[in-house]
Amino acid sequence: MRFSIVLRERTEEGNRVRDFTAVISLLQKADTWILISHEKPDGDTLGSAAALAVVAEALGKRWRWVGKDPIPSSLTFLPFSAAYETMKSLPEEVLEEDGALCLVVVDTSTPERALVPLATYEGKAPLIVLDHHGDNSGYGALSIVDSSAAAVGEMILDLFEQAVEWPFPLDAAEALYTAIATDTGNFSYENTTERTFLAAAKLVARGVLPSKISERVHSSNTEEGLRLWGLALSRIVSFANGQVACTFLRDEDFIASGCERSNLEGLVNELFRIRNVTFAVLLSEQDGQTHASLRSRGAVPAQPIARSWGGGGHPQAAAFRVPVPLEEVLKKLGSQLEDLYETGNSRFE
Numbered sequence: 145m146r147f148s149i150v151l152r153e154r155t156e157e158g159n160r161v162r163d164f165t166a167v168i169s170l171l172q173k174a175d176t177w178i179l180i181s182h183e184k185p186d187g188d189t190l191g192s193a194a195a196l197a198v199v200a201e202a203l204g205k206r207w208r209w210v211g212k213d214p215i216p217s218s219l220t221f222l223p224f225s226a227a228y229e230t231m232k233s234l235p236e237e238v239l240e241e242d243g244a245l246c247l248v249v250v251d252t253s254t255p256e257r258a259l260v261p262l263a264t265y266e267g268k269a270p271l272i273v274l275d276h277h278g279d280n281s282g283y284g285a286l287s288i289v290d291s292s293a294a295a296v297g298e299m300i301l302d303l304f305e306q307a308v309e310w311p312f313p314l315d316a317a318e319a320l321y322t323a324i325a326t327d328t329g330n331f332s333y334e335n336t337t338e339r340t341f342l343a344a345a346k347l348v349a350r351g352v353l354p355s356k357i358s359e360r361v362h363s364s365n366t367e368e369g370l371r372l373w374g375l376a377l378s379r380i381v382s383f384a385n386g387q388v389a390c391t392f393l394r395d396e397d398f399i400a401s402g403c404e405r406s407n408l409e410g411l412v413n414e415l416f417r418i419r420n421v422t423f424a425v426l427l428s429e430q431d432g433q434t435h436a437s438l439r440s441r442g443a444v445p446a447q448p449i450a451r452s453w454g455g456g457g458h459p460q461a462a463a464f465r466v467p468v469p470l471e472e473v474l475k476k477l478g479s480q481l482e483d484l485y486e487t488g489n490s491r492f493e
């Protein structure tokens with residue numbers, strides 16, 4: 145049976161009721177929850193899964209928490225991060241365990257960004273997808289996609305509130321606050337709504353200290369990491385009369401600094417500190433490919449551009465990875481953005 149709820153319309157803020165009854169009953173019935181975070185995990189996919197792990201533990205369920213890539217050091221304070229397992233696919237024996245099994249994928253628009261191959265698990269265990277990416281491909285036996293949610297953490301809070309019988313420990317609330325605070329750039333991005341603040345207020349009322357979470361997330365860089373940011377910031381290239389700012393890091397920069405790619409989290413947003421910049425790009429070399437992080441705060445959305453390169457994401461934040469040299473991506477992407485800004489401007493003249 146395939147049951148899918150896809151909420152794509154942005155309706156009146158603050159009035160949306162997300163119904164998690166079906167999710168709650170599936171999770172309630174399952175003996176084991178397999179929680180899956182997306183590749184290159186961020187605060188939302190990790191905070192949301194960590195909150196579910198805390199509740200699974202409190203309910204006495206068996207659970208595992210897995211993902212393709214390790215947890216970045218700035219987020220290892222999340223509960224149960226030590227139990228998180230890095231793997232490319234689930235071992236067969238997991239599916240053969242006694243009792244009912246349930247897979248939960250959070251904050252992940254396509255099965256490829258979760259574990260490969262996810263499709264083979266379907267049929268053996270129900271796959272629940274909880275996401276807020278407007279371009280979610282609609283996979284999973286039970287999928288709830290709400291693109292009006294600033295973070296999946298916001299959705300999980302609704303889920304917990306609707307599961308009135310379930311415990312809701314403080315560390316689950318802290319994990320959800322982390323999910324929401326990181327996905328909204330500390331409540332500063334366009335996705336931040338009245339509902340986002342209401343969710344945060346509810347979590348604070350449960351005992352979450354925003355200053356404590358903020359310190360853990362934002363004061364976790366190393367000196368080498370900050371120097372790497374400095375290097376990227378010294379290389380800014382601009383397009384479209386300074387409305388687009390791009391920068392890049394090469395393989396040798398990572399080797400020389402001894403930094404991990406997870407050190408780049410948040411760097412692209414620094415480009416918006418430049419006056420009049422409404423589009424920011426960070427390119428980085430990775431495994432012989434070029435990875436691009438795109439951020440938009442203007443009329444040109446990031447998602448269609450990422451899609452034109454085979455990637456995806458949100459209107460304000462998207463990404464892609466291509467087997468094309470960095471210089472070539474920089475040049476082509478630069479002229480693509482020049483064109484889009486030109487047509488966009490003429491339309492408004």
Ligand SMILES: [Mn+2]
Pocket residue numbers: 188189251276294295296327
């Ligand atoms: Mn998210």
